[in-house]
Amino acid sequence: MKKSVLTGIVLIALAAWAGYWYGNRHGPRPPAVAARSTADTLAIARQGAGIAADSLPSGAGSGKVITVTAGHSIQDAVLKAQPGDTVQIMPGRYSETVYIDKDGIALVGVIRGGDWPTLDGEGKRNDAVLYSGNGIRVENLKIVNYKGNAIMGQAGNNFVIRHNWIANAGVYGIFPEFAQNGLIEYNTLTGIEDAAIYVGMSDNIEVAHNEVHGNVAGIEAENSRHVIIEHNLAYDNAGGILTFITPGLPIKTAFDVVIRGNFVVANNHKNFGAPGSIVSGVPSGTGIIVMAADDVIIENNLIRDNKNAGIIVSDHKSFANITPDPESDPNPDRVQVLRNLFADNGTDPIKEIKALMLAALTREGPDLVAVGGGSGSCVADRDAIKWLGIGSWSSCSRTDTHDISTYLLDKPAPPRVLSAEDRGKLVYSSVCAGCHAYNVRMIGPPTQILQVLYAGNPQGIADYIAHPVKKRDDFPPMPPQAHLSSDLRLAVAKYMLSLK
Amino acid sequence: MRLRLPAWIYAALICAPAQAGSWRLSEQCPPSFEKRDSRCFLHSNYQQYASLTGAGVGGLKTGLPPLRDGFTPQQIDLGRYLFFDPVLSANGRLACVSCHVPSQGFSDHRVHSIGIDGRAVRRNAPSLWNAGFLKRFFWDGRAHSLEEQAQGPLYNAAEMGNRPEALLKTLNGIPAYRELFAQAFPAAGSAARAPIAAAQVYQALAAFEASLISLNSRYDFYAQGVADALTPHELEGLNIFRSFVARCAECHTPPLFTNQQIAVIGMPEPRGQPFDPGAGPPSGEPLLRGGFKVPSLRNAALTAPYGHGGQFATLRETVAFYTGGRGHAVPAGEHLQLHWHIWEPRLSPTELDRLVDFIGALTDQSFLPTPPAALPSGLPLPPESKRDGESS
Incomplete structure (x- = not known):
């Protein structure tokens, strides 16, 4: 009995050694690229949200796989790639800016034994990944020490940015702009000078299951419509989750933003935003801020230990560093704060909030505070929370957001097909x-x-x-x-x- | 075997309005425009792309903002005559073309343009390329249509120095213009020829300006998928341009290379000039003090000098401003709310060179209009009208 166990162990060890030897002799194992295409990933994100699978596009990843190893250029592989191809990046260090000006390219890292493919900006490069194509996927990359953004998209629709590890990568971490239909999930980001995940002037975006900490802002949706921010962990930022209409941008509105099921905890980091940046006006210690955005629903978040306030709802006038824009409505309208878990917020509020407390004859800092104009907003169970400035808010008739399963499109945002x-x-x-x-x-x-x-x-x-x-x-x-x-x-x- | 056509076919096909006894306006739309129901509508490669909320801003493959098209070929052609004709100014010496020189990107190479009787105009002449896509006009954004804009220089005492009554009296006194306005603005069912109206003058000028399309640069070829249309230096410049360090593309947004917003960025004034409050006074918004409209960069390589006051002689000096430190040129005592994208990008000299290279790839004058062979007023064409070369 004992002998056979011993033999078994020896055999296993031998097999392991043989495998190791073989692996070393014959290079990395066959492409380990995630078999799931960008379109399938988007489809599954919708499915997870309860949409029937057969209504989804089938996104066969039919293209070639181009493998890049350390010491070679990812950009060269991107230039060779055709729409539908995957650029597979093996573990190792890469120092470059990768730009993708064509459609349907996946940049997918291979992680081996804890070794990541790492894009290192060495503190001197601007951005790690810039893309303008549609159907771009960026996955499994570690991105460190860039000056601008880690991953920046300009008008690339139907994108997937998932499973990336981003640290000290500049002003924004993940930054899709002018995009329609995209998924940002399972990323971890820290040390970002503005918003770690920033959705700008975009539509139909889902931000889910990300971890953001040690940034000025955790997650921000700005001048964007139809955005769901859910199941994220935002802690130790100056502000946890923000949704803004920022004036002076060419796209003027923000509405239909659902913030739900997030852990928004102890966002008390010092604000280290660049002087003059709008985010530098975010008071440290704030869980969620709604500035001028309309039709925002905040539900089932765990909002705890944010020392300034749990949630601030503000107009433009009440916010620092804002230049008014006659084309932007400065007031947040129809904000709905449904049930959330609030605890230990507002223990050390900024002086403007202290003044409101004084006027309201309370010594309790707020879970929820509204300042400035706006109409049609509501709150569920106001008696359960510490609030300021929401005397005119009604009680919400909506109880949950079960009817809003996803804002991703049922079909990819189509390119216009011309004859x-x-x-x-x-x-x-x-x-x-x-x-x-x-x-x-x-x-x-x-x-x-x-x-x-x-x-x-x-x-x-x-x-x-x-x-x-x-x-x-x-x-x-x-x-x-x-x-x-x-x-x-x-x-x-x-x-x-x-x-x- | 190719046929070689006799010269008379060409001659027959070429419109030569000035040679004919009576003046005829073109019935053809300008290049890139298609005639539908007697009106001209633009065709551009960018029309195959969408643009979020129709704003016409985004990345490489993004649709354009709406264009003021739909004018008739005759209105556009009449606008061309008016644009080149000094009869529009009080002394008959200054035309639109005098400061918006076609071969100089429809700007002029002066710090400040020179108005009537040598008077100094306050700000640098802006380019007119792609003006039909804009929704704000003048550096301070105070006008909201091309027609409104046209009245600015016409009646400004330091520019063309005219008055509406005088202008109409002059035009109505020129039989050729009576004829041309009647062709451009046929009065339905009316036998009697109505006098020329001021609104018709503005509309014709607007029609011509909205026909000045420049969307065919090497950058545009790159954006449409021609991978080798840009040189390696220009590509490097594009990546700096759209990076979040330089942030140029945040305000100079493709495809027009402007987001059409007012931005307070704290540029210096030309030496010896007082502080220009820009959009502050006309908007009535104190926080827009020192703000100016973001100019398009298309054909910028042709339009030196740069800035609202022509304060930078070269593109290189202009891009270097942005790396000089936030607020470094704001005069003492001025408290401006500077735009959030003005920061400390610390661009290297090489990066600045590459930005200039990239901006050069935005040059396209393939639809430069033809100057009239002669003017309905009988006045000589201003020297700036020439298609090539500098004005004297």
Whole structure:
């Protein structure tokens, strides 16, 4: 009996050693890339929220996997990648800014035995990841020591940013801007000078299951609509969770923001925001702030030990560093504070709140305080909490947010699909028309004349414009248009011949 | 075998309004515009993209803000004649084109433009490229339409120095303009030709200005997916431009490279000039003191000098302002509420060079309009009208 156990142990050890030896000899095991595509990840996030699976897009990750190992450039792999491909990043240190200006690319780290692929800005690089494409996924990366943002998206829709470990990575950690339909989940962020997770001027965004601590602001949704912030842990920031209309931005509204099921605890960190930044006006010790945003629902959060206040609802006038904007409504309207667990908030409030306490003849700092204008707001069970400034608020008729399962879209935000004819027309108008007018001589011959020359021969035009040769003394040579795909050149040619 | 067409076909196809005995306005829309129901509508590659809340701001593949299109070809062409014609000024010597020089990005290369009788205009002439997408005009954003804007320089005593009655009297006294206005603004069902109205002058100028489209730069090719349209230096510049250290793209937002907001950024005044309170007085908002409209950067490489007062001679000096320290140029005693994006980015000299490289990739003058061969007023074309080269 004993002997067989011993033999078993020896065999296991041998097998382990053999595996180790083999692994070392033959490099990393086959791609360990998360098999789940960006679209599937978004779909599952909706599913988790109770949406039937068959109404979801099937996001087959059909592309290639391009593996990058330490000492090589992630950017080179991104430049090679085609939409649908995954750039798999092996453990090790990478010092670069990665930019993605195409659609459907996944940057996925491989974590091995606790070793992460680490993007290190060394305190001198600006941003770690910049993207403008749609359908981008960033997953399993450790990002440290950048000056700007860790992950920044500009107008990239249908994104997934998950499972990243971000520390001291600059002004914002995760920063999608001008985006529609995106998921930010299971990330941990610390040491960020503004908001660790910032959703700016975006729609249909879900921020869930993240941990944010030691930042000026934990999570912020600014000038955004249809946002759910749920099941996050926000502690030891100057402010835990914020939703703002910031004036002076080109998109002017914020509404339909659900903040629920979060742990918002002891956000008493010193505010180390840059002088003049709006977030530097956030009073340290504040759990949740609603500034000027409308239709915000705050439900089932655990809001504890925030020494200034549990929740502040404010207009623009009452907030520091705000320049008014006649195009932005300065008041928070229809805020609904449903049941939340409040404990030990407001033990050491700022002087403005102390003044309100004095006026209300109370020595208790607030769980919930409203300052300035706004209308239509409500609170559930006001007798259970310490409050200031909500005398005019009604009792909420809504009891929970079960009816709001997700704000992610049921289908990805679609790119506009144009017919070849329409694309040809756009290129003709955008590019060709600079030199070729219909019946007027400009820089090149009039289109009407080209119609005679190439009647019935669009392919002739398509071929010529890829590699033009100088044909006539009375016109300058035409610049080649070979960067346009052959399909597009043919579409342009057909449009040109059809023009009347 | 290609046909070589005889010259007369060209001649027959070319409109030459000045040569004809009577004046005819073009029936063709300008390049990039399509004629539908007798009106001109823009076609741009950016129309294949959406834009959140229709604001026309975002990243590389983002739709444009709404354009003031839908003018008739005749109105646009009439606006072109008016734009180039010094008859609009009180002394017949200054046209719109005198300060908005086509070959200089529709700006001029002066710190301050020179108005009537050599008078100094207070601020630097802004570019007119893509003006039809804007919703605020003048550096301080005080006008809200191109028509409202046009009345500023026309009647400013230091600029074109005219008065509405005098302008209308002049135009109505020129038979060629009576003819052209009648073509651009046909009065339905009325046989008698109505006199030229001031609103028609403004509308024609607006129609022409809204036709000045520049969306065809090498940057635009890159944005539409042509990966090698930018040089490595320009790409580096793009990444600095949109980084959250430099933060240029936060206010100079693609695709127009302006978010059209008023921003208080604390630029210095030109030497010897008093502090310019900008949008403070016209907005009535004390916190906007020292605020100016964020200008578009398209064709900026052509429009030196820079800043509301033309205070920076080069783009390099302009980008260096942003790394000089928050509020470093605010005069003592001025308390400005500076924009939150003005901070301490500590950009290196190389990064500043790359930003200038990138801004250069926004240059596109492929739809530069043709100056009229002759003016309905009979006055000579101002020297600034030339398509290429500097004005004298």
